Amino acid sequence: MTAAAQPTVASGRETALCLLRDMLLCRRFEEKCAEEYSLGRIRGFLHLYIGEEAVAVGAMRALAEGDAVFATYRDHAHALLRGVTAGAIMAEMFGKREGCSHGRGGSMHLFSREHNFFGGNAIVAGALPLAVGYALATKLKNRRDVTACFFGEGAIAEGEFHESLNLAALWQLPVLFICENNLYAMGTVLDRSESQIDLCAKSSSYRIKSTCVDGMDVMAVLNAATEAVQHIRETGAPVFIECQTYRFRAHSMFDPELYRDPEEVKRWKLRDPIPAFLSKAVAAGQLLTTDLDLLEKEVAVVVQEAVAFAEQGTLEPVEDLLRHVYSEREILQSVGGVK
Amino acid sequence: MKEITYREACHDAVRSALLADERVFLIGEDVGSYGGCYAVSRGMLSEFGPQRVRDAPLSESAFVGAAIGAAMAGMRPIVELMTVNFSLLALDQIVNNAATLLHMSGGQINVPLVIRMATGAGRQLAAQHSHSWEGWYAHIPGLKIVTPSNVDDARWMLQAALADPDPVLIFEHVNLYNEKGALNESLTAVPLTGAAIRRTGNDLSIITYGACVNKSLRAATELAEKISCEVIDLRSLRPLDEATILASVRKTSRALIVDEGWRSGGIGAEISARLMEQAFYDLDAPVARVCGAEVPIPYPKHLEDAAIPQVASIKKAAETLVGSHE
């Protein structure tokens, strides 16, 4: 239950390229988001995942297409990795109707039923009961799909975390709980909010198989998640993974970071998951240093096209204001979810 | 016509829903082994098994949230919450998730969820089991709020709620469970929303719902020689059937709203405001309300009775409203 001492190495060139590309895409996409925010084209709250990419990249790669994902308000990377297009996400943040939530949700509420991606939940711990219920439905339908639920360590202070873990364990539901422990619940460091900071001890107390990994090491996360998903599919029982990670940027854009020492941020930046993974993969002969440039170029195009797509998007007419409060006919027919 | 209790009507509704659709399951505290706090689900655990009649731990937020998650995955859960007061422990899930997911997702993710809960005073259960917060819930866009007042609605509204693609909250008044009524056996369905005129009249429209419908009907009968009262059972507090309310008030020119919930900011206030907005020039007297007294529901019987609308207070309000010439 401690962080993996020796980072693992990618098993093959293809996997390594994918992992690096995914991390780069998340990083560059979000840097663009920050820029667009400073220009006032993205509004509301904007929470960036920069620094934590290895967690979502590693965990998502362990999931299959039929699995479901529930995430938090720090959800851009998760949506991207689930296959929602960068353009649909950027358009959403621009408030355009071409956005993945029709422009109604914004940065914190990205959704895509097509990708079994269920947001985008801005109430801390609010999505845990939903994930439990989604998994219950899977079980009642005798399916083997996994429901992955991402949340920060701040959620652990909420009653819904404990109630949900209890239900998942009590009813033996196929939920993968992934705790993105970035040490700070907004501005409150873990040991100032929790009497027990060993998070696996908490989840274990519900008799849930629990493990803690280095969230800055994409391979460590991938391996732990792969093992967990396999366990869930075999037993139907939930698994809890704590990923120890760090966000490099402020909680949201409007945060002077009074609560943490800039030296601490610098120290964590030395462990940036992207260069760390690149150097290991190069040393292992899986990647070439030149791969980075090629991937950067590829990612830059994706990001640029996303912005262009968002810019060209259209605003929903004000006459449609009251839509999406109750279901419309076409939605009635599309209700289905897990079949 | 067959005489049955409201409880039996609720029971038959849940049971037939479980029989009719594999996707339906009942979840809640003590719905299984105990048979339901108000004995609505008695016998169902043995008939349908623990997967479909699921006892939940005392964690309202989690099991209501789980029902929402299951509904998102295409199931048709029926949640039973013991009382409206306990529903507040799940308020986050009801308000922040069930009511908003469809909208936040731009119309992609609907939540076909049904929550049944007991509401209201009258059984001396004091200030943490007796309140009427259906009016509160009716404040929230994205939810549908219904209040069956008789055995026909208790029997058939659940079916309509399950057929609805969005979250429906059904409020069953505790005092109704033991009340007997004649079930209309020719019915096989009722609409989920839309008000019903339970008695027609010309002098005064009494607008009410839930357990106050019977009280209002009794008051109307006792007043019949002096005042001809029309009694409207709202049935659904969200959406409100404005058309029926307005048509009735335009006919009678007087409106008396009877609402067990507290007066301040209640559903009665909402109805009154809509009458001001849309029927002002048809009113021959100020809109009047008989509401719950502004006090947490007290335990002793005489004070509990005094805290909520009664036949006598409804009659008195009606007489005052109609004035001296009728």
Added chain:
Amino acid sequence: MSDFLMPMLGADMEKGTLVKWFITPGAHVNRGDVVADVETDKGVIAVEIWQSGDIEQILVEPGQEVAVGTVLAKMRSVADKERPSVPGPKIIEQPMPSEAEIPQRVHASPLAKRIAEDLGVDLIKIKGTGPNGAITRADVEGAAKRLKEIPQPTVIAEAVAAPVTTGVASSDQMRRAVAAAMVRSKRDIPHYYLQTDVNVQKLMSWLTEENRRIPVTERILAIAPIMKAIALGLRESPEFNGFYKDGAFQPQSDINLGMIISLRGGGLVAPGITAVDVASVPEIMSRLRDLIERGRRGKLRSSEITSPTVTISSLGEQGVDVVYGVIYPPQVALVGLGGIRERPWADSGMVGAAHQLTITVSADHRVSDGHLGSRLLNRISELLQNPEAL
């Protein structure tokens, strides 16, 4: 050349203070470099630059507070790209609220008002039977029916026998009506007149004192306590309070004082205040004020015209010292009030100045005589010496 702007750092940020530059003109910057500290409501935030290039010119000095979107520095960027500017806030002009109309205090339901308008019924004439005496649809419809049945007199001429109401009568009609009533009075009633001077010094001091304590709009005029004194005096002299009808005097138990009001357009009305003897002085004042105001607008109720048992004619304001009034049949007395003036007053051999008022009684000799009339005048005078008891 491109601009480096004061960034938008949060949904609630409108402006920021540049605290410190980490660059100088000529410096080369790379995309992502922190170039300045900006102080916001939430604290100091390090601000990055999103383009690589050379800083040409710094436009905002440390300590300056500027709006979001303000150009902080000019730079020559590597990829000199156009950036969208931050839109400024829109100013929406609020229309000025229109002046509120003065509400009319008739308690009628909205439906009753609507129907009254349709049927041409004046709500003022109707007695309400709804909650709190409000006029309802049934009241309006009932009144409309009665209106059809009874031809409505519109002239105050009938004021004598069945005086009426609204200000619909023209001044000519009114003049004719007054003439008819007065001719009848002088023909039928053997008038006698008495007069006395009353020292109202105490009353005036008491009024000054009272009025100091109350808002200007509720200020009491001397007429109110005088009316009260007259009413109390009448209570002890029932021979003056009532109607002479069918050859006999019919004393009235209620003491309702009519007040002659001259209308701006000419003509007179004499609406009454009921039960003055049991009303408080402030109450009399407010009712009088209301009566005068409505009387001049022609908005009197018929009951107010028919009810007076004794009429008061007060002409002091017009500079008159003594009033010898003509009785309004079928009443049997009229009290005349002159102006209140400071005049010499002898008391215990000393001559001083005092506020004085001349009160007269015009009375019907068929019912009373000078002895009774003097008693009434003396009693009124006495009551006015003790104003706080009124």
